[in-house]
Amino acid sequence: MKLFPLFADLSQRRVMVVGGGAVAERKINSLLASDADVVVGAPSxxxxxxxxxxAGRIRHLAGTFEQSWLDEAWLVIAATDDRNLNRRIADLARARRLFINVVDDPELCSFHVPSIVDRAPLTIAISSAGHAPVIARRVRERIESLFDHSLGALTALAARYRDAIRRGRPELRARRNFYDWLIDGPVGDAMRRQQPDEAESLLSAALHQTQAPSRGKVVLVGAGPGDPGLLTIKALRALNEADVILYDRLVDDAIRDLARRDAMQIAVGKRTGENHDATQARIHALMQEHARQGRLVVRLKGGDAFVFGRGGEELAFLRDQGIDYEVVPGITAALACAAYAGVPLTHRDHAQSVRLVTAHCREDALLQDWPCLAQDKQTLAFYMSVGQLETLSTQLQAHGRSGDTPFVIVENGTRPTQRLLHGKLKDLPSLAQRHAIVSPAMLLIGEVAGLAPNLNWFGATLEA
Structure with a gap:
């Protein structure tokens, strides 16, 4: 069956629904959203x-089905649990040239109710011709992740200015380019930031120019620790819209594969032994260069841009240069690695606080903090710690933390190659050396780490 896709205006038009159960209820809620005049016929x-x-939102005809119920109807939905009755209703509807939908019986249907992605007034409908509604639902779920909810308000704004846009851009190609700018540029950006007045002002100003201005933007996107399934919907959307992607060394290839195929991807990751300040200056220069050329630049960082990611420095640079920016948070490694190791970072019996600490910091930065770090009843989550394990173990014990305190190292956390090593703080350096633990790895120290042997659910566990 090949269906003709059709969007119907049912406002104040009668739709007859036969059946008053849970299935009918779902259909009726959708109909009411379209301002249909819904009449429901059912004993109860x-x-x-x-x-x-x-409340007067629907009319109820109490009793069993009668042919007269179909009078003045534009559409009919049969939602009873009696197939013979449903067939009779379908036959009568077709005889009157009424479109009929029989729930869960595609052979009796002359129209089907699709799965909907609602960005009113923009509506996206998905149909499997009634044969595989579960597949249609899964497709809808995937599509839902691609379109921001602000797209509805943007569509309504474009509708209000449709005539003005047509007058200002009478040539078809110019008008298409203008709409592309409307969606991808500062107007759409303002709508996503819940600034409708700013969006309308930008649109109005652009209509008085000969062509839509080119204005670039940088989006700082947290890519999470590695598993592509941990990307946020906004992160995925940014990757699909990006013209240029500046990505760190630890961003997994599987995540970059989700980006727009024609996006320019530039590796800007820092490596051991490099001058990191010089590398950061290059990142700033690349963001500025491409944004000035009107491109959408995604600065793609492992984990979260604001947790040991120098995201604050990059935002300050963009602000100083007058470049528009947005931040899409990512799941930071401490949260993700702990979860994939079965380690709760806080626990009412074992840890009332958690500290995120970088072991890769400016010289002597940790010296004054050792007494606080060595306290019990807290969880320590150390980033970039592989080269500092001997120092961490020695200093924590020297400042009062018991050598029997549990630890967990999660190497390549959330990825297929994840390895988990657990043991006691006093044995940390030797165990890590024995198993050749390498970066990237997250080190968790505290009583909660002792839960890992029983609660770990992902990847390989190494023998202590």
């Missing part, structure tokens, strides 16, 4: 439908 109604009838 669900509590929710009865409330709608009491």
């Amino acid at each position: 109604l669900t509590d929710a439908l009865a409330s709608l009838a009491t």
Whole structure:
């Protein structure tokens, strides 16, 4: 069956629904969203439908089905649990040239109710011709992640200015380019930031120019620790819209594969032994260069840009240069690695606080903090610690932390190659050396780390 896709205006038009159960209730809620005049025929109604009838939002014809119920209807939905009755209703509807939908019976249908992605007034409908509604639902879920909810408000704004846009851009190609700018540029950006007045002002100003201005932007995107499934919806959307992607060394290839195929991807990761300040200056220069050329630049960072990611420095640079920016948070490594190791970072019996600490910092920065770090009843999550394990173990014990304190190292956390090593703080350096632990690895120290042997659920566990 090949269906013709059609969007129907049902406002104040009668739709007859036969059946008053839970299935009918779902259909009726969708119809009411379209301002249809819904009439429900059934001996009884669900509590929710009865409330709608009491409130005057639907009309209830109590009793068993009668042909007269189809009078003046534009559409008919049969939602009873009696297939013979459903077939009779379908035959009568077709005889009157009424479109009929019989729930869960595609052979009797002359129209199907699709799965909907609602960005009103923008609506996206997905149909499997009634044969595989679960597949249609899964497709809808995937599409939902691609479109920001602000797209509805942006569509409404474009509708209000449609005539003005047509007058200002009478040539078709110029008008298409303008709409592309409207969606991808500062107007769409303002809508995503819940600034509708700014969006309308930008649109109005652009209509008085000969062509839409080119204005670039940088989006700082946290890519998470490695598993592509941990990307946020906004992060995925940014990757699909990016013209240029500046990515760190630890961003997994599987994540970069989700980006727009024609996006320019530039590796800007810092490596051991490099002058990191010089590398950071290059990153700043690349962001500025491409944004000035009107491109959407995604600065893709492992974990979260604001947790040991120098995201604050990059934002300050962009602000100083007058370049628009946005931040999409990512799941930081401490949260993700702990979760994939079965380690709760806080626990009412073992840890009332958690500290995120970088072992790669300016000289002597940790010296004054050792007494605080060595306290019990807290979890320490050390980033970039592989080269400092001997120092960490020695200093924590020297300042009062018991050598029997549990630790966990999660190497390549959340990735297929994840390895988990657990043991006691006093044995940390030797165990890590024995198993050749390498970066990237997250070190967790504290009583909660002792839960890992029983609660770990992902990847390989190394013998202590």
